[in-house]
Amino acid sequence: MVPLKKDIKLVRSLQQKKFRNEHQLFVVEGRKMVDEALTSRFKLHSLYSTDSAYHPDKCHHVTKKEMEMMSSLSTPSPYLAVLHKSPETEQWPKTLDTAVVIMDGIADPGNLGTILRTAEWFGINHVFCTEDCVELYNPKTVQSTMGSLFRVHVHYAAAETIIRYLQENNYKLNGADMKGTSLYEYRFTNKEAIVIGSESHGIRDTMRQALDDNYITIPRHGHAESLNASVATSIILSELYRQKLHQ
Amino acid sequence: MVPLKKDIKLVRSLQQKKFRNEHQLFVVEGRKMVDEALTSRFKLHSLYSTDSAYHPDKCHHVTKKEMEMMSSLSTPSPYLAVLHKSPETEQWPKTLDTAVVIMDGIADPGNLGTILRTAEWFGINHVFCTEDCVELYNPKTVQSTMGSLFRVHVHYAAAETIIRYLQENNYKLNGADMKGTSLYEYRFTNKEAIVIGSESHGIRDTMRQALDDNYITIPRHGHAESLNASVATSIILSELYRQKLHQ
Numbered sequence: 291m292v293p294l295k296k297d298i299k300l301v302r303s304l305q306q307k308k309f310r311n312e313h314q315l316f317v318v319e320g321r322k323m324v325d326e327a328l329t330s331r332f333k334l335h336s337l338y339s340t341d342s343a344y345h346p347d348k349c350h351h352v353t354k355k356e357m358e359m360m361s362s363l364s365t366p367s368p369y370l371a372v373l374h375k376s377p378e379t380e381q382w383p384k385t386l387d388t389a390v391v392i393m394d395g396i397a398d399p400g401n402l403g404t405i406l407r408t409a410e411w412f413g414i415n416h417v418f419c420t421e422d423c424v425e426l427y428n429p430k431t432v433q434s435t436m437g438s439l440f441r442v443h444v445h446y447a448a449a450e451t452i453i454r455y456l457q458e459n460n461y462k463l464n465g466a467d468m469k470g471t472s473l474y475e476y477r478f479t480n481k482e483a484i485v486i487g488s489e490s491h492g493i494r495d496t497m498r499q500a501l502d503d504n505y506i507t508i509p510r511h512g513h514a515e516s517l518n519a520s521v522a523t524s525i526i527l528s529e530l531y532r533q534k535l536h537q
Numbered sequence: 538m539v540p541l542k543k544d545i546k547l548v549r550s551l552q553q554k555k556f557r558n559e560h561q562l563f564v565v566e567g568r569k570m571v572d573e574a575l576t577s578r579f580k581l582h583s584l585y586s587t588d589s590a591y592h593p594d595k596c597h598h599v600t601k602k603e604m605e606m607m608s609s610l611s612t613p614s615p616y617l618a619v620l621h622k623s624p625e626t627e628q629w630p631k632t633l634d635t636a637v638v639i640m641d642g643i644a645d646p647g648n649l650g651t652i653l654r655t656a657e658w659f660g661i662n663h664v665f666c667t668e669d670c671v672e673l674y675n676p677k678t679v680q681s682t683m684g685s686l687f688r689v690h691v692h693y694a695a696a697e698t699i700i701r702y703l704q705e706n707n708y709k710l711n712g713a714d715m716k717g718t719s720l721y722e723y724r725f726t727n728k729e730a731i732v733i734g735s736e737s738h739g740i741r742d743t744m745r746q747a748l749d750d751n752y753i754t755i756p757r758h759g760h761a762e763s764l765n766a767s768v769a770t771s772i773i774l775s776e777l778y779r780q781k782l783h784q
Binding site: 322400404407408409410411412413414415434436437438441473474508509510511512513514515516517518520521524525528529531532535536 | 569647651654655656657658659660661662681683684685688720721755756757758759760761762763764765767768771772775776778779782783
């Protein structure tokens with residue numbers, strides 16, 4: 291199949307949030323991600339490759355130059371898929387039984403993607419994002435999940451809605467902050483919701499009010515002022531998992 | 538002081554490695570980083586700001602447009618400093634008494650910077666990089682250290698040189714890998730050198746030979762195939778620090 295010029299224009303436009311919203315589509319790139327996309331819960335819109343042997347039945351064969359026009363990567367991969375956004379990300383689980391993470395205004399797409407990747411590693415299937423978090427379908431978020439966005443469920447809502455839902459499900463909200471109980475001394479429960487603040491503003495008032503002074507902190511030896519948000523989240527999830535294994 | 542056109546051209550050129558090497562200079566941006574640079578071990582070459590009240594004795598006052606021409610950031614900060622590269626990064630410590638990290642071919646500038654930031658948090662002052670690691674003075678590395686590059690010492694050398702030096706200092710080399718002793722069960726010694734593999738190739742042969750089958754692995758519950766290199770490093774350093782605190 292030969293792609294039309296308007297296809298290339300469409301794919302290229304999906305680098306912008308405006309057009310991702312208008313078309314309800316997003317892009318994944320790279321062999322591993324595209325392979326996984328084809329068997330994921332996300333419905334395929336169109337498939338492009340410079341490799342003519344790749345799914346010849348449904349793949350548009352493109353030249354390297356055409357791929358460069360479509361790709362958001364500085365070094366384009368030979369594989370690119372356009373997927374329909376999942377309405378499922380809007381659905382809320384009826385029962386929840388693992389720890390969850392709440393992102394309070396995370397702005398960096400790489401941080402959000404990396405957090406999803408680490409969450410999946412430690413068996414966390416649900417991540418909640420306040421509505422002002424960076425978009426899940428941002429190309430940099432998608433690529434930095436390394437495929438975890440196909441398996442971890444991400445729920446965007448107002449802070450109040452997230453708080454109410456988790457409190458109704460008997461979760462304990464716990465904020466990662468510069469001051470609080472030492473992470474290494476805190477004993478995690480089975481229903482833990484870890485709140486991670488934004489890169490520039492930390493945890494904001496609505497969340498702070500719901501936290502009821504439950505804060506954990508990562509002990510520090512050196513003089514660094516803070517940790518990267520995805521690093522802090524990963525350290526906390528690792529300790530949570532360590533305690534679970536060694537209960 | 539008013540900057541000359543050739544100053545702007547010089548600063549702009551330092552976004553490229555070729556010119557950083559030629560001039561032995563690099564750039565830091567942002568108020569916090571620039572403030573810290575002024576009291577760091579790095580010698581100041583020149584200082585630029587759109588804020589005419591900022592160090593009027595030594596700062597070149599520039600327009601917003603001039604700053605945009607010099608900056609490597611998509612949203613330029615009002616503060617930018619050009620520093621001389623430190624010859625000190627070439628010096629090797631005579632005695633070493635904390636854990637150290639070895640980067641075996643880390644290619645992503647954000648990963649290297651984030652690792653330095655986390656290393657400092659946990660009191661690790663020396664990081665060793667194989668010569669093919671991304672450059673410390675890459676603008677993205679510099680910015681993602683959030684100032685830790687002013688305090689953590691980074692040593693670039695051939696893998697063999699790093700191995701010999703650490704073995705002579707009685708360090709135990711330990712590779713972070715997909716298989717090995719569980720991080721949570723491994724007992725860290727006081728002289729631990731954690732080897733982190735590159736994003737695409739993992740730990741390579743020269744390092745593997747020196748590791749003598751000492752590997753640690755981060756236990757996994759989900760299906761994620763791997764962790765981001767800076768995330769894996771951070772999780773290991775946190776566990777190392779936890780054990781140190783709770784000895």
